[in-house]
Amino acid sequence: MLSIQIQPNKTKDYIYRQIYKQLKREILLHHFLPHEKLPSKRELSKSLNVSINSVNSAYQQLLAEGYIYAIERSGFYVEKLDTIPLSFSKAKPLDSELVESQESKKNGISFSHMSADRSVFPFDSWLSCEHKALKSRRTELNDDSTRYPQGIYSVRRTIARLLSITRGVKCFPEQIVLGSGTQILVTLLSHLLPKSSTFAMEDPGYTRIYRLLKAKHADLKTIQLDDKGASIEAIKRANPNVVYVTPSHQFPTGILMPVSRRIQLLNWAAEADNRYIIEDDYDSEFKYKSDTIPSLQGLDSFDKVIYMGTFSKSLLPGLRISYMVLPQQLLKKFREHASFLMQTCNVMAQLTLQEFIDSGEYQKHIKHMKKVYSERRVQLIRELKRRFGESMTIHGANAGLHFIASFQTDKPIDQIMERAEHEKLELYCLKDYYLSEEPASQKPTFILGFANLPVEKIEEGVNRLYRALY
Numbered sequence: 001m002l003s004i005q006i007q008p009n010k011t012k013d014y015i016y017r018q019i020y021k022q023l024k025r026e027i028l029l030h031h032f033l034p035h036e037k038l039p040s041k042r043e044l045s046k047s048l049n050v051s052i053n054s055v056n057s058a059y060q061q062l063l064a065e066g067y068i069y070a071i072e073r074s075g076f077y078v079e080k081l082d083t084i085p086l087s088f089s090k091a092k093p094l095d096s097e098l099v100e101s102q103e104s105k106k107n108g109i110s111f112s113h114m115s116a117d118r119s120v121f122p123f124d125s126w127l128s129c130e131h132k133a134l135k136s137r138r139t140e141l142n143d144d145s146t147r148y149p150q151g152i153y154s155v156r157r158t159i160a161r162l163l164s165i166t167r168g169v170k171c172f173p174e175q176i177v178l179g180s181g182t183q184i185l186v187t188l189l190s191h192l193l194p195k196s197s198t199f200a201m202e203d204p205g206y207t208r209i210y211r212l213l214k215a216k217h218a219d220l221k222t223i224q225l226d227d228k229g230a231s232i233e234a235i236k237r238a239n240p241n242v243v244y245v246t247p248s249h250q251f252p253t254g255i256l257m258p259v260s261r262r263i264q265l266l267n268w269a270a271e272a273d274n275r276y277i278i279e280d281d282y283d284s285e286f287k288y289k290s291d292t293i294p295s296l297q298g299l300d301s302f303d304k305v306i307y308m309g310t311f312s313k314s315l316l317p318g319l320r321i322s323y324m325v326l327p328q329q330l331l332k333k334f335r336e337h338a339s340f341l342m343q344t345c346n347v348m349a350q351l352t353l354q355e356f357i358d359s360g361e362y363q364k365h366i367k368h369m370k371k372v373y374s375e376r377r378v379q380l381i382r383e384l385k386r387r388f389g390e391s392m393t394i395h396g397a398n399a400g401l402h403f404i405a406s407f408q409t410d411k412p413i414d415q416i417m418e419r420a421e422h423e424k425l426e427l428y429c430l431k432d433y434y435l436s437e438e439p440a441s442q443k444p445t446f447i448l449g450f451a452n453l454p455v456e457k458i459e460e461g462v463n464r465l466y467r468a469l470y
């Protein structure tokens with residue numbers, strides 16, 4: 001006999017949903033025989049004291065999902081189902097190691113190099129650009145985004161113009177491919193580069209790209225650095241055909257590649273057809289002692305450089321808009337083999353960004369941030385020198401949003417990191433950015449980011465660092 005309980009007032013669930021859920025449960029528990037006839041709609045509605053409509057809706061849903069079938073002028077029958085382990089509870093409890101910590105960062109001080117400063121971000125202007133885009137670009141917002149596998153054309157035209165002015169990048173909008181992050185773009189690029197490519201990356205370097213390429217290319221090589229950045233001798237020894245470099249502010253050491261090395265690198269690439277250079281220009285907007293240094297791409301007349309950039313540092317990391325500029329050969333490959341891929345950047349964000357750049361707000365923001373970051377950088381260096389004196393050396397501080405600092409201390413690095421955590425100090429060690437193997441003996445060295453470190457917190461941050469180190 002069917003045991004369906006209807007709770008008209010106590011529950012917010014519709015009556016037909018209650019019937020449907022209970023019948024479904026009974027069927028799954030095999031409380032019916034296969035092909036057993038269900039009570040007619042009229043019978044069930046009478047016995048439950050509900051409307052025929054409610055029973056009909058429940059039966060129609062069960063029918064649509066395949067739990068029952070109908071025979072014309074006869075009625076509804078239970079489908080024959082195999083047995084499976086059933087769980088009617090909400091979700092299986094999560095293994096404890098999978099639970100994501102929601103720990104608050106209250107009273108924390110961050111030397112993270114990963115973010116920009118949202119407290120000075122011009123949210124109002126961003127919103128008014130979004131508003132404008134929303135009003136005037138409705139067609140594009142509603143367009144099927146398969147039409148723009150590389151990103152909206154006018155957005156790319158704006159970026160091409162910006163890159164030409166600020167970075168000396170020479171390109172047509174056609175050569176730009178937008179993507180929601182550098183990793184996505186490198187993944188895409190790896191499909192366009194010659195099939196049996198051997199990649200090489202600066203060591204120490206950008207681990208997130210290294211790990212990504214490592215998963216695909218077993219023969220991924222690393223290149224040691226000298227005082228000019230990636231060493232040409234090391235490249236020749238490793239013999240890759242694609243090198244990934246960060247010439248404007250080597251990540252993470254901050255070395256600025258001088259023009260002599262840039263020319264050597266371009267000449268190396270020109271020696272063989274399958275050679276390419278990936279130029280990751282992630283934070284070049286910020287340069288302190290001189291003007292920004294033009295890109296490697298701008299010097300390249302062999303069509304060998306793939307230029308990569310991002311708005312993660314200049315605007316906000318959460319925006320997730322990055323781009324690459326493809327040389328024509330690779331653009332052809334993209335058009336032939338990759339234009340079936342959908343664009344990963346949100347169209348609303350693309351249009352807002354275009355409005356933000358075209359209206360002059362972007363350049364205004366960069367100018368302002370240069371001042372803000374420059375002040376923090378000066379203050380942080382001053383405070384570090386005051387606190388640590390001769391026992392500390394700083395490198396790579398002429399550009400970007402971080403530099404590295406080495407300290408004379410006997411404390412092992414693990415203890416320092418533990419202590420930093422206790423002090424609520426977010427701190428990153430250089431040793432974690434070595435790709436092949438860590439150097440045997442190295443003074444404790446840290447990547448000190450200052451984008452999220454307001455001036456008034458610098459002294460306290462440095463004090464905490466001192467307590468972690470000594």
Ligand code: 76U
Nearest residue numbers: 114181182183206208251280282310312322
């Ligand atoms: C990006 C380098 C070397 C690109 C970077 C970053 O995906 O476009 C670094 C860490 O936002 P995307 O990436 C930009 N090339 O350092 C940005 N830095 C990373 C994200 F914050 C973190 O892993 O330590």
